[in-house]
Amino acid sequence: MDTLTPxxxxxxxxVEDNPADIDAVQWVLTAxxxxxxxxxxxxxxxxxxxxxxxxxxxxxxxxxxLLLDLNLSVARAQRA
Numbered sequence: 001m002d003t004l005t006p007x008x009x010x011x012x013x014x015v016e017d018n019p020a021d022i023d024a025v026q027w028v029l030t031a032x033x034x035x036x037x038x039x040x041x042x043x044x045x046x047x048x049x050x051x052x053x054x055x056x057x058x059x060x061x062x063x064x065x066l067l068l069d070l071n072l073s074v075a076r077a078q079r080a
Contacts, residue, residue, distance in 0.1 A: 009035040013063035015047045016040060025067060039063070 012029075016022055022040055029036050041047045054060050 009037045010065060011061065011063045012036050012038045012065045012067065013050070014038060014040050014067040014069075015044075016067065016069045017042050018069070021069070 012025075014022060014025060016025075022038075026038065029038070041050055054062060
């Protein structure tokens with residue numbers, strides 16, 4: 001099966017605290033010869049900050065793909 005390569009790299013945001021899972025994601029992307037820009041956020045607080053900045057800035061580009069670890073622990077109990 002042929003894989004189409006996009007002209008611009010996919011921007012991928014992974015919210016993941018397990019390095020082995022990030023390695024697996026990178027392996028799959030590389031195995032399929034995809035061009036990508038992978039940003040990793042390792043905890044929920046950093047993810048909240050990223051999305052707060054995304055909503056507040058006109059110049060921050062939204063990622064094409066979001067990979068979200070649903071088992072992240074949240075350090076702050078409430079969001080303002």
